[in-house]
Amino acid sequence: MPIISLTSDYGTVDHRVACIKGSLLSQNENIKLVDISHDILAYNLQQAAYIIRSSYKSFPSGSIHIICVDSFYHKDRKNILAKVDGHYFLAADNGVLNLIFFDIKPDYVYEITLNKRFDDTINFTATDIFVPAAIHLSNGGVPEVIGRPTLDTKETFFVNASYKASEKMIIGEVMYVDNFGNVISNIHKSLFEKHASNFESFTIKFRNIVLTKIFNQYTDLIPNWEQEQEYHGKSAVIFNDNNLLELTVYKGSLHNGAASLFGMNMGEKIYIEFE
């Protein structure tokens, strides 16, 4: 049973998501539909990329992921099908696939040429282009039938965290704030470990806050579960399940978690100084 995931900035009120689902089921009633999220901020490719990157691997190999963020049709912009890491992705050529797979080379990228005849009209990219492409793939179809290989796609990149040798410092920034107010940075565990091994100690600095320890779990700051209550509201730094440095407040929420407590928004700098 082919699995098709949907990600969009269409919200959960309007008709758009229902139209996509109805169209898919009209053309193949055996597919399994899974929503990744429809609450992406309007046109926010960074947010979409972070969420898709963090979730696609959980799906079975061969799953088809439709990404409807910044995908309104324009004749001069390609729509693309990419196979990466064993999964299929359908999106407008707006750089989102680049953001998701900055470190993984696609098996292939095709420009979708469905509905490219001179008299085709496209009302809605999702149902007119992504849906028939997804259905074709769900039936085991090959990409050659619906597109042509392309190398010329839009490149967009996240700001990478980097090590500044002269200052013995990693400089990163906030790339996402989650539903618990956790602040997720772009500092990967591997970058940290590479440089930390050359030094004796490190200090994490942001705003006017200084921390010197990195945990592996949200609950690792609690040495003894009997005293768990005493740790509500305590802050900590962890490497999260994506191996990214994350600021967290134990039992925090979007309204009283790390983001609001520390006043940290997307793009704010985080430093790790070594000594």
Add this chain to the structure above:
Amino acid sequence: MPIISLTSDYGTVDHRVACIKGSLLSQNENIKLVDISHDILAYNLQQAAYIIRSSYKSFPSGSIHIICVDSFYHKDRKNILAKVDGHYFLAADNGVLNLIFFDIKPDYVYEITLNKRFDDTINFTATDIFVPAAIHLSNGGVPEVIGRPTLDTKETFFVNASYKASEKMIIGEVMYVDNFGNVISNIHKSLFEKHASNFESFTIKFRNIVLTKIFNQYTDLIPNWEQEQEYHGKSAVIFNDNNLLELTVYKGSLHNGAASLFGMNMGEKIYIEFE
């Protein structure tokens, strides 16, 4: 595999939607459930009608659509099953089907008489009436078994856009604001074309704004995609995928889109003057 869609104003926190889904699956585990939206504003039949009208056609013919908006049970109010345009609709007799299908005659309308015996108690219309009716239909049952034909249903209408010959003007109003802040009017392309053909030019007026061009796509205002960035925040008028006149701001959102920029709410007037 029968498809059942759900639309409600129950939100996504409470137990009501889960109760409906659990009940349906308890009675037929082979159905395919699709949410249209559960974020309809409390009792807002106009909003529900607009969203269902815009999405039901994407579903396969024969799909069953349960509408739980303003459907709390009262012994004096009918619950109805209508077959329209090849689809089944279950709703309270509150006028919502009328709003959806102001221009399409139903194949038939039945009053649902399930649970009408003197000793039946109805706790929750959705699970006590709509669910068994939907299951009956999903098993290929005929309406005669669960209801009786009725002609006497509540009539509610949207305000229609109209042409005023003495002023050579179409007068319409805002009927919906979507997730991108797009302002959707009740002026249909066919009404516009009927009158536009008799004149040389037209002017669209609302608030203190005047526009003279109607596009076919959100992106049609961008002549050259290389300069796409320059058009962020520019306003335009299009006929949307429902052929309704829509005010849009390119790359707008609910917070900085056409609705907030122009200050346009539901019910505000839009005029098209011909010359």
Add this chain to the structure above:
Amino acid sequence: MPIISLTSDYGTVDHRVACIKGSLLSQNENIKLVDISHDILAYNLQQAAYIIRSSYKSFPSGSIHIICVDSFYHKDRKNILAKVDGHYFLAADNGVLNLIFFDIKPDYVYEITLNKRFDDTINFTATDIFVPAAIHLSNGGVPEVIGRPTLDTKETFFVNASYKASEKMIIGEVMYVDNFGNVISNIHKSLFEKHASNFESFTIKFRNIVLTKIFNQYTDLIPNWEQEQEYHGKSAVIFNDNNLLELTVYKGSLHNGAASLFGMNMGEKIYIEFE
């Protein structure tokens, strides 16, 4: 087709819910996934318990319910599998099952010992513990294989409504506010009926409001449906579909319903005086 329901406080933006669904489908593509709610307030076990208690019975017997609220992994806290009332529940040992089933004895409770070998690392309780346990159950597996029986689980209780004989009064409190602003108390119909039978009349009191009638339906305050419009905004008390005393405003919403009209929040007292 095994049914697995999901309840969490993960919201609908982040990747967490998609990871759970993807993991489940990767391991058993024949399951049927149903969301109960992902909009539980962060760590709010009371809210989760109320919603799950109100909805699980609608699902087919044998359904598997995964509860991801306050479930971040800590080595000192158990994760448990309970079979209660014919359904399976997976949750952290945080008291939530106790809140749901304060009046129903579980058939059994197992500590899940999957991933308890010394070299196992748990990144995310949901996908590392609940998902494999759910898959095991969905394949007809027995609990012995994935856990060991336990009697030692955390006990948490709702505040119960109670009868105070000296004052001839039931004292209860608000335990939930729903999407329509309805205020749901912890006063069960059976407690009311037990004591009401000894008296001639009763008075419901909260804030400075006094009511003397309890209906069975949201619409029961309307004697004649022709005059339905006149009752918009009128308040009433009902025993709801969970047999709990509920304050309601006819056609109210979260913003202008009983909760905001009466200023009633979680924990506020409600009294029923008998005479």
